[in-house]
Amino acid sequence: MSRLNYQAARFLTSAPTLAKCPADGGAEVAFAGRSNAGKSSAINALTRQKALARTSKTPGRTQLINFFALGEDADHRLVDLPGYGYAKVPEKVKLEWQRHLADYLRRRASLRGLVLVMDVRHPLTEFDQTLLGWADEADMPVHILLTKADKLKRGAATSALQQVRSRLREWEDLVTVQLFSALKKQGLEEVHARLDDWLLAERQ
Numbered sequence: 001m002s003r004l005n006y007q008a009a010r011f012l013t014s015a016p017t018l019a020k021c022p023a024d025g026g027a028e029v030a031f032a033g034r035s036n037a038g039k040s041s042a043i044n045a046l047t048r049q050k051a052l053a054r055t056s057k058t059p060g061r062t063q064l065i066n067f068f069a070l071g072e073d074a075d076h077r078l079v080d081l082p083g084y085g086y087a088k089v090p091e092k093v094k095l096e097w098q099r100h101l102a103d104y105l106r107r108r109a110s111l112r113g114l115v116l117v118m119d120v121r122h123p124l125t126e127f128d129q130t131l132l133g134w135a136d137e138a139d140m141p142v143h144i145l146l147t148k149a150d151k152l153k154r155g156a157a158t159s160a161l162q163q164v165r166s167r168l169r170e171w172e173d174l175v176t177v178q179l180f181s182a183l184k185k186q187g188l189e190e191v192h193a194r195l196d197d198w199l200l201a202e203r204q
């Protein structure tokens with residue numbers, strides 16, 4: 001059983017930039033990942049809501065940072081970051097967003113951890129690796145979801161998991177990895193446990 005009530009998640013606000021984010025108090029966990037990786041679907045599965053974070057077959061539309069509060073107050077938050085890597089976004093906009101993201105990781109005091117969502121069939125893209133580098137610099141723990149695990153046979157999924165773990169061995173103090181499927185609701189408890197740990201930890 002998770003300690004926080006993820007089903008009670010509600011939309012709080014959207015922000016176009018870090019400067020317009022809600023007050024930097026309490027604790028939050030941000031979800032990042034390539035467009036179409038399955039980020040919104042993961043948030044919906046974790047909160048058992050069908051359309052809390054919009055899912056879309058047209059990736060890359062959301063360029064806003066969306067905040068969700070777990071319950072009445074806004075002390076515990078999930079944050080849906082804009083997806084990256086969408087081809088139709090102009091290069092200038094991409095670079096601008098990357099700068100914001102790096103700032104957010106460095107400066108957001110309430111940010112306790114990053115959930116990095118990757119398609120299990122296409123893990124560790126170039127920008128995933130860039131992001132891991134920034135997280136490392138910011139000393140920000142990362143939990144990786146290898147999602148869409150339902151698209152692979154069990155053996156292939158397990159071997160993808162092992163490969164990613166071994167490629168990330170140098171970061172094993174900061175990074176954890178698991179298989180996930182929003183479609184099959186696979187791996188929810190493991191994510192909830194990680195989110196509980198981060199969101200309920202005493203500030204150091």
Ligand SMILES: Nc1nc2c(ncn2[C@@H]2O[C@H](COP(=O)(O)OP(=O)(O)O)[C@@H](O)[C@H]2O)c(=O)[nH]1
Nearest residue numbers: 035036037038039040041055056148181182183
């Ligand atoms: N089979 C399968 N498809 C998924 C899963 N998660 C997401 N998808 C599909 O992948 C596409 C992109 O998902 P979405 O959550 O919008 O990705 P986002 O751009 O990262 O937020 C949609 O068509 C989803 O239905 C999953 O666990 N299994």
Ligand SMILES: [Mg+2]
Nearest residue numbers: 039040054055
């Ligand atoms: Mg999305």
